[in-house]
Amino acid sequence: MDEGDDLNSPPPPAGAAGDAPAGPTAKPEASGDVPAEAATGARRGRGRKILVRSLVALVVVAALCAVGGTYYFDQVALPEDLSLEQSTTIYYADGTTPMARIGDKNRTVLTIDQIPVDVQHAVVAAQDDTFYTNNGVDYGDAVGAAWNHVTGDGRRGASTISQQYARQWAELEGASYSRKLRESVIAIKLNDEYTKDQILAMYLNIIYFGRGAYGIQAAALAYFGKPAKDLTLAEGIVLAGLIDNPEGNSGKGSPFDPTVDAQQAHARFDEIKRQMIAMHFVTPEDADQKTAYPAKVLTAAEARANAVNVQGGMDKPEGLIVHHVLAEVAALTDPKTGQRLYEGTAPDGVKHFDAIRNGGLKIVTTIDRTVQQIAVREASRNAESNMGQQPANLQAALVAVEPGTGAVKAYYGGDSGNAGDYAGYHRDPVLGTGEESCCGGHPGAPFSVYTLATALMDGYSTDSYWNGESPQDFPGSGRSIKMNNPVRNVGETTAAAPQCRSGSPKWCTLDEVAVMSLTAPLFGVAEKVGPAKVIDTARAAGITEMWATVDGKVQKVDVAGNNGQAVFPKYFNTEVAIGQYPVTVLDQAAGMATFAARGLAARTHFLKEVWTNGKKTWTEVVAPKRIPGFTEQMADDLNGVLQAVPQHYGLKMHDDRQVAGAAASWQLGPTTANAHAWMVGYNAYDPADKSNGLAVAVWVGNKAQEQAIVDSSGRSIIGGTLPGTIWRDFLDDALTALKAPPAVFPAKQGTGDKKVGTGISPGP
Numbered sequence: 001m002d003e004g005d006d007l008n009s010p011p012p013p014a015g016a017a018g019d020a021p022a023g024p025t026a027k028p029e030a031s032g033d034v035p036a037e038a039a040t041g042a043r044r045g046r047g048r049k050i051l052v053r054s055l056v057a058l059v060v061v062a063a064l065c066a067v068g069g070t071y072y073f074d075q076v077a078l079p080e081d082l083s084l085e086q087s088t089t090i091y092y093a094d095g096t097t098p099m100a101r102i103g104d105k106n107r108t109v110l111t112i113d114q115i116p117v118d119v120q121h122a123v124v125a126a127q128d129d130t131f132y133t134n135n136g137v138d139y140g141d142a143v144g145a146a147w148n149h150v151t152g153d154g155r156r157g158a159s160t161i162s163q164q165y166a167r168q169w170a171e172l173e174g175a176s177y178s179r180k181l182r183e184s185v186i187a188i189k190l191n192d193e194y195t196k197d198q199i200l201a202m203y204l205n206i207i208y209f210g211r212g213a214y215g216i217q218a219a220a221l222a223y224f225g226k227p228a229k230d231l232t233l234a235e236g237i238v239l240a241g242l243i244d245n246p247e248g249n250s251g252k253g254s255p256f257d258p259t260v261d262a263q264q265a266h267a268r269f270d271e272i273k274r275q276m277i278a279m280h281f282v283t284p285e286d287a288d289q290k291t292a293y294p295a296k297v298l299t300a301a302e303a304r305a306n307a308v309n310v311q312g313g314m315d316k317p318e319g320l321i322v323h324h325v326l327a328e329v330a331a332l333t334d335p336k337t338g339q340r341l342y343e344g345t346a347p348d349g350v351k352h353f354d355a356i357r358n359g360g361l362k363i364v365t366t367i368d369r370t371v372q373q374i375a376v377r378e379a380s381r382n383a384e385s386n387m388g389q390q391p392a393n394l395q396a397a398l399v400a401v402e403p404g405t406g407a408v409k410a411y412y413g414g415d416s417g418n419a420g421d422y423a424g425y426h427r428d429p430v431l432g433t434g435e436e437s438c439c440g441g442h443p444g445a446p447f448s449v450y451t452l453a454t455a456l457m458d459g460y461s462t463d464s465y466w467n468g469e470s471p472q473d474f475p476g477s478g479r480s481i482k483m484n485n486p487v488r489n490v491g492e493t494t495a496a497a498p499q500c501r502s503g504s505p506k507w508c509t510l511d512e513v514a515v516m517s518l519t520a521p522l523f524g525v526a527e528k529v530g531p532a533k534v535i536d537t538a539r540a541a542g543i544t545e546m547w548a549t550v551d552g553k554v555q556k557v558d559v560a561g562n563n564g565q566a567v568f569p570k571y572f573n574t575e576v577a578i579g580q581y582p583v584t585v586l587d588q589a590a591g592m593a594t595f596a597a598r599g600l601a602a603r604t605h606f607l608k609e610v611w612t613n614g615k616k617t618w619t620e621v622v623a624p625k626r627i628p629g630f631t632e633q634m635a636d637d638l639n640g641v642l643q644a645v646p647q648h649y650g651l652k653m654h655d656d657r658q659v660a661g662a663a664a665s666w667q668l669g670p671t672t673a674n675a676h677a678w679m680v681g682y683n684a685y686d687p688a689d690k691s692n693g694l695a696v697a698v699w700v701g702n703k704a705q706e707q708a709i710v711d712s713s714g715r716s717i718i719g720g721t722l723p724g725t726i727w728r729d730f731l732d733d734a735l736t737a738l739k740a741p742p743a744v745f746p747a748k749q750g751t752g753d754k755k756v757g758t759g760i761s762p763g764p
Contacts, residue, residue: 319417444666663719
């Protein structure tokens with residue numbers, strides 16, 4: 001047992017006696033110059049001090065021995081709440097791979113069975129050789145400590161593991177006898193209340209090991225890059241040796257850290273090894289085999305790099321996911337009371353979520369790690385991506401959602417969780433203020449899908465005819481050539497005629513309108529079916545919010561909570577059908593997942609499970625609902641139309657897997673250049689398969705002030721070019737990684753009996 005009283009603090013200054021601080025050292029006089037009277041007086045003074053210290057020491061020891069029957073013993077309370085602040089860890093969907101770790105202290109609490117017995121024994125041998133037999137206080141060592149104090153011996157008395165735990169928990173500081181007495185009382189009471197295994201577990205979870213690591217789990221990761229359950233005996237001995245002086249005095253770390261002082265670290269290792277043999281925790285033969293000094297101990301720099309990959313991961317793309325999932329956890333409520341599960345109130349009345357940040361929760365997200373890595377690779381600006389060599393003003397965002405469940409499988413909204421989110425927005429009250437993040441809504445999204453679905457529900461067939469020429473007058477909506485604001489097909493400022501199969505731009509089928517994203521006829525469809533119905537379709541499919549400009553101010557409108565009649569025409573005009581109003585990439589991915597699932601919409605979410613103290617306390621609820629009035633047969637017709645969009649842009653999967661999609665772009669003011677471009681879509685899948693497939697939305701636009709978006713070759717970007725390439729490459733690689741079996745879309749059903757919309761027939 002090491003002779004350190006404050007075993008988690010630096011040793012006392014040289015010359016210190018026991019717990020007393022070192023005083024100034026007087027300069028000795030030359031030999032023979034000290035008067036006899038002075039020498040005799042000095043000896044008498046020292047004798048009196050020794051006597052006084054002896055009496056005090058005897059009082060302390062007597063108090064410790066008789067403490068069970070004293071009034072003081074009754075007045076010292078055992079802490080009622082022994083829970084510790086610990087890190088909350090956010091995991092990928094597999095539940096084992098950490099994405100990030102948050103909390104004020106880098107600590108993960110383990111149960112004793114999660115800590116190898118050899119590691120437990122190494123700590124006991126290093127810190128308290130009577131641990132399994134004492135009642136919390138080693139009276140023999142207490143007497144020795146008192147005598148050291150009396151005689152001025154620089155060594156301090158040892159504290160048992162129970163005393164060390166008591167001191168840490170009760171935050172007892174200083175070097176007084178009263179502090180020592182109080183910690184001893186708490187230690188004895190702990191031993192009356194808890195088993196040795198429970199006390200050792202509490203100790204191993206609270207003690208500091210240096211490098212910012214509180215507890216054995218954090219220490220195992222900080223020094224060996226592995227969880228505590230995988231520690232070897234030798235690694236446990238190294239960690240046990242750190243407890244005496246976890247930070248050191250040099251600023252470089254513990255002197256018992258082999259990357260700081262190999263000589264001292266090895267000497268301490270050998271000392272603990274000998275003690276383990278003496279205590280019969282290991283035989284000499286086994287010790288030779290099991291206690292070879294670890295070949296690799298992480299340097300402090302390597303440990304910091306590991307911490308950045310996990311706890312410091314907020315500055316990576318996954319940091320945005322953490323914000324989203326924490327916002328969902330913070331919003332969880334008790335089904336009986338309706339109260340938020342993790343919301344607390346500070347003494348000053350301020351609401352907080354410390355129970356999430358420091359509660360040691362295990363939060364499992366819906367994010368597939370492999371799919372996420374592919375998303376970051378394809379949408380971020382790196383050498384392997386399509387964005388790598390593009391102009392610096394361009395920004396991409398990508399979201400993948402699982403059809404049928406609404407689970408977000410990949411999310412890229414930017415390179416850092418500490419910056420803007422271009423794929424959506426979050427209100428994270430755990431790591432943030434709960435205020436809304438920026439940058440999530442973009443205009444020009446392919447609302448043609450919702451307009452097409454609404455037309456099918458209104459009875460129009462996919463081969464019904466519509467006027468596709470540009471520009472067009474729609475006086476009822478206030479759009480006309482006379483008012484200098486006619487509706488034009490995107491990218492056209494002069495009269496233009498789409499090449500439809502009939503040979504007449506005024507006689508284009510609905511599927512042609514959708515594939516070519518012809519704005520003017522889509523506007524006409526919305527006028528026929530009613531813009532409020534288009535909004536209702538988008539709302540039922542997964543669009544939750546849109547941005548509108550009212551009285552010159554941009555404001556976000558809650559679409560999920562208000563039906564079409566409530567928001568049209570108060571906030572939105574017929575232009576809603578052509579994507580004028582900004583939406584998030586996340587919502588667009590949700591909408592596409594609904595059509596991939598043949599009209600079944602599931603709530604989009606990032607949160608899969610929450611675990612508390614090793615028990616699952618919350619799990620996702622998947623309850624998809626069908627778009628009212630939208631049948632599977634209509635979905636088959638819609639999917640039959642949208643399969644032609646990727647083909648139109650040459651976006652073919654490497655294995656000829658069937659996919660469907662929609663492309664769109666939004667012009668820069670009154671110019672023909674684009675400021676936003678989108679590609680959205682999904683693969684065919686069979687719900688009976690283990691993999692539900694993926695629905696993916698990709699947006700490309702500007703990081704800051706809007707300007708024309710052009711690629712590295714100077715060509716104007718439209719939905720089917722750069723966004724389409726990102727979409728195709730991501731979906732191709734992700735489905736391959738998921739080993740999703742190829743499937744086919746059901747054949748078109750030919751629903752609808754309305755054959756003519758706004759079309760003008762070229763013949764009889």
